[in-house]
Amino acid sequence: MSDARGGVGKRIGVPVLLAAVTLWTVVPLLWMVMSSFKPSGDLTADPPKVGFTPTLEHYDTLLSGNNIGGYVTNSVIAAGVSTVIAVALGCLAGYGLARSRFRGKDHVAFWIISTRMAPIAAVVLPLFVIFRATDLLGTTLGLIVAYLTFNLPFAIWIMNAFFADLPPALEEAALVDGATRWQAFRRIALPLVLPGVATTAVLCLVFSWNDYAFASTFSGPDSQTLPIAASQLVTQTEIDWGQLTAIGTIVVAPMIVVGLIVRRWLVTGLTLGAVTGE
Amino acid sequence: MGAVAAPKTATAGPRDAPAPKRRRRGLSFEGRLMAPALTVLALLSIFPFLYIVALSFSRVGLLGGISLEWAAFDNWTRLFSDGAVGASWLRSVVYFVATVGLEMFLGVGIALLLHEIVRGRNVLLSALLMPMFMAPVIVGLLGRFLTDSTYGLYAWVLRETGIYTGEILGGTTAAFVAVTLMDVWQWTPLITLIVLAGLASMPKSVIEASSIDGANYWSRLRHIVLPLISGVLIVALLIRSMDAIRYFDIITNTTNGGPADATKTIPIRLYETGFRFFDLGYAAAIGLSMLAVSIILANVFMNQLKRRGLAK
Numbered sequence: 001m002s003d004a005r006g007g008v009g010k011r012i013g014v015p016v017l018l019a020a021v022t023l024w025t026v027v028p029l030l031w032m033v034m035s036s037f038k039p040s041g042d043l044t045a046d047p048p049k050v051g052f053t054p055t056l057e058h059y060d061t062l063l064s065g066n067n068i069g070g071y072v073t074n075s076v077i078a079a080g081v082s083t084v085i086a087v088a089l090g091c092l093a094g095y096g097l098a099r100s101r102f103r104g105k106d107h108v109a110f111w112i113i114s115t116r117m118a119p120i121a122a123v124v125l126p127l128f129v130i131f132r133a134t135d136l137l138g139t140t141l142g143l144i145v146a147y148l149t150f151n152l153p154f155a156i157w158i159m160n161a162f163f164a165d166l167p168p169a170l171e172e173a174a175l176v177d178g179a180t181r182w183q184a185f186r187r188i189a190l191p192l193v194l195p196g197v198a199t200t201a202v203l204c205l206v207f208s209w210n211d212y213a214f215a216s217t218f219s220g221p222d223s224q225t226l227p228i229a230a231s232q233l234v235t236q237t238e239i240d241w242g243q244l245t246a247i248g249t250i251v252v253a254p255m256i257v258v259g260l261i262v263r264r265w266l267v268t269g270l271t272l273g274a275v276t277g278e
Numbered sequence: 279m280g281a282v283a284a285p286k287t288a289t290a291g292p293r294d295a296p297a298p299k300r301r302r303r304g305l306s307f308e309g310r311l312m313a314p315a316l317t318v319l320a321l322l323s324i325f326p327f328l329y330i331v332a333l334s335f336s337r338v339g340l341l342g343g344i345s346l347e348w349a350a351f352d353n354w355t356r357l358f359s360d361g362a363v364g365a366s367w368l369r370s371v372v373y374f375v376a377t378v379g380l381e382m383f384l385g386v387g388i389a390l391l392l393h394e395i396v397r398g399r400n401v402l403l404s405a406l407l408m409p410m411f412m413a414p415v416i417v418g419l420l421g422r423f424l425t426d427s428t429y430g431l432y433a434w435v436l437r438e439t440g441i442y443t444g445e446i447l448g449g450t451t452a453a454f455v456a457v458t459l460m461d462v463w464q465w466t467p468l469i470t471l472i473v474l475a476g477l478a479s480m481p482k483s484v485i486e487a488s489s490i491d492g493a494n495y496w497s498r499l500r501h502i503v504l505p506l507i508s509g510v511l512i513v514a515l516l517i518r519s520m521d522a523i524r525y526f527d528i529i530t531n532t533t534n535g536g537p538a539d540a541t542k543t544i545p546i547r548l549y550e551t552g553f554r555f556f557d558l559g560y561a562a563a564i565g566l567s568m569l570a571v572s573i574i575l576a577n578v579f580m581n582q583l584k585r586r587g588l589a590k
Contacts (some may be wrong), residue, residue, distance in 0.1 A: 010495075014394045016401065018452045021388050025406050028463065031431055032420050044429040047438075065535040089315035096311030106580075108316070114576040115323040117520045121545035122565030125552050126326035129344055156315055156337065181307040183354045185500055194505065210413035212527040234419065241423055248416045259411040260404050270468060274513040274583055277475040 005169065029252075036245040042243050057240035068229065068247070075225040078215075079141050079208040082147035087201045090155025095185055098163035109157075113272070116153035120213045123149055128217055138220025146218055147208040154207070154272075155200050161273025162196030163189060199265040202258045209255055226251045330569075333562035340556055355564040363564060365539070366547040370523075373454070373543050377461045378518050384462065385469020385514070390499070392470070393477045403474065410467045417533035421460040422447065450540035453533050457541050460528050465521070469514050476510030477503070509586055516579045524573050544568060 037054040037258060062068045069203045097108070127146055128137075136142035170192070171184040179187070190197075212227045219228060230251060259266070267277035305313065314342040334353050336346040357363060388406065392399055409417070424432040425446040447453045480503065488502050504511075526545035529535065535542035535550065542550075544564065552561030 010394070011464060014391055018395070021391070022402065022405060025409060025467070027431075028420055028424060029408060031424065032416075035586060038431075046429050046434070048429060048431045050435050067546070085564065089318060091314030092311040096308035100306065100308035100312075110580055111323070112319065113580065115305040115319060115573045117524070117576045118323075119545060119565070119568040119572055122525060122569045123326065123546045124329065125548070125558065125561055125565050126329040128552075129333065129558065130326060130329060130545050133344060145322070148291050148318065149326075152319055152322065152568055155382070156319070185311075193512075206411055210411075210415075212413065212415040212530070213525075213549075216530075226447050227413050230413075230419060231415055234422075234531075239422075244419060245423070248420060251416055252412045255413075256408050258409065263400075263407070266407075271472055271513050271517055272579075274517075274579075274586065275472055275475050275510050277478070 058246040071270040077088040082144045083204040086151035086155040090159045094154045097160045111150045112153045146214040151204040162193040170210025199262040199269045338558040357563045366544045370543040380462045381466045384466045388470045389473035407467045409464045414527035418528040471581035472514040
């Protein structure tokens with residue numbers, strides 16, 4: 001379609017519309033990052049100020065006063081550990097599922113996908129009662145378990161999609177050469193789906209790092225994560241927007257970076273294998 | 279779970295030595311690979327599911343440990359006669375149609391625009407995808423900052439242009455529109471990404487042939503491009519729909535259901551019932567009704583995968 005005869009309309013219209021879309025997308029993000037470097041006095045200026053002398057005061061306050069390190073640690077552990085477990089188990093089960101045919105496979109697949117898609121509000125409820133009874137409330141372990149409820153089915157499903165795209169002929173050749181099934185999986189199949197593994201890991205990490213609903217219900221003073229720290233800066237009387245935009249930047253920046261690293265495979269991951277990219 | 283142990287078919291060659299051993303152990307190689315994950319998943323899904331079902335038939339006491347008292351169908355009859363919950367469902371439907379509808383429309387539009395350019399497409403796509411990776415709670419809080427009536431950037435723009443001068447998150451309609459647009463801002467990129475992949479996979483020959491036939495852009499779009507990517511569009515719609523029912527962080531962190539219940543969608547209502555009024559039994563009934571909706575959607579999604587030959 002690239003040589004459509006739209007003529008002038010197309011030559012001007014497409015860039016103009018794309019510029020508008022880019023502005024619409026980027027302005028809030030830029031504004032957040034800018035605001036995190038704005039002196040407090042300029043933050044609430046009316047009209048909003050674009051020119052200002054950048055300052056690190058908000059990041060300083062966060063780092064010194066608010067025990068931000070604790071929140072970062074909790075976020076990294078909760079999101080990181082649940083990601084590692086989900087991806088490890090997901091690789092094994094995804095391969096097993098992709099290479100097997102059994103009666104009821106459809107039902108297993110459906111069970112996995114509906115677990116992934118269960119509304120968070122509906123999952124929080126029974127988990128809350130179960131966690132209360134098992135003393136998992138307020139612990140990082142509880143959050144790891146909670147994140148596994150969506151990361152594990154997601155990882156199994158996606159790894160299954162990536163492995164299923166792999167022709168089994170290579171593994172069969174290895175078996176003929178005397179490799180065991182495990183060796184064929186570990187040395188042949190797994191290395192070939194490394195981009196898939198990376199994508200799965202990134203998406204698991206993003207989902208759990210960004211979680212608010214589980215963390216706000218289950219975490220206690222010792223296990224609160226960064227999104228909770230951000231929401232707690234909002235009080236009835238006043239909101240410190242300098243700190244809030246700074247913490248927002250800290251929460252958002254790493255996920256955008258890791259997310260864009262695996263951009264080529266994102267479509268497959270985010271559509272649960274229903275659409276493949278490039 | 280017993281089904282996992284079923285025999286596997288012929289992927290292995292003639293000298294597939296492990297075969298007899300597998301039979302002896304009872305669980306195939308694939309079964310053994312799946313067992314740990316599926317066991318954990320069963321603990322994480324079946325147990326809580328049975329628990330929420332039990333809760334929905336109970337009066338739940340929280341003082342001094344949890345106690346469930348059989349309440350028969352009380353929570354369920356209440357659910358089907360509760361006007362407030364009905365209103366929340368209606369609001370959820372409107373919110374769903376508005377967000378997902380706008381996201382599909384804009385996402386397809388933006389993907390078509392990106393598809394027109396060659397140079398810089400990937401860089402631009404990366405920039406446009408950024409909101410998707412943001413924590414929804416940050417999107418909500420940032421939205422609050424931008425719409426603050428005294429110093430918010432967007433509030434200022436609306437005021438200066440005379441479009442809207444009131445308190446944005448304070449007016450019932452304005453607040454609803456605002457939380458809708460925040461969701462649209464965050465998730466339109468997902469649709470763009472999926473549709474762009476669909477556009478990129480269209481067979482070039484078909485497009486070129488229709489171009490030679492003299493079809494103009496709009497008639498090509500309608501009669502050739504959109505039918506070609508219809509499967510991808512359905513996948514995008516379903517994926518977004520399932521997630522739209524899952525998340526409620528943006529509303530929680532902006533209006534939390536207000537003003538005057540204007541944004542109290544069904545997950546917000548559930549959360550309030552369960553964790554502010556601690557009526558866990560009733561909340562469980564609401565939760566199960568939400569679960570039913572997402573299971574229906576998951577079912578449609580599975581059928582779509584099968585139709586596309588992608589059930590793996």
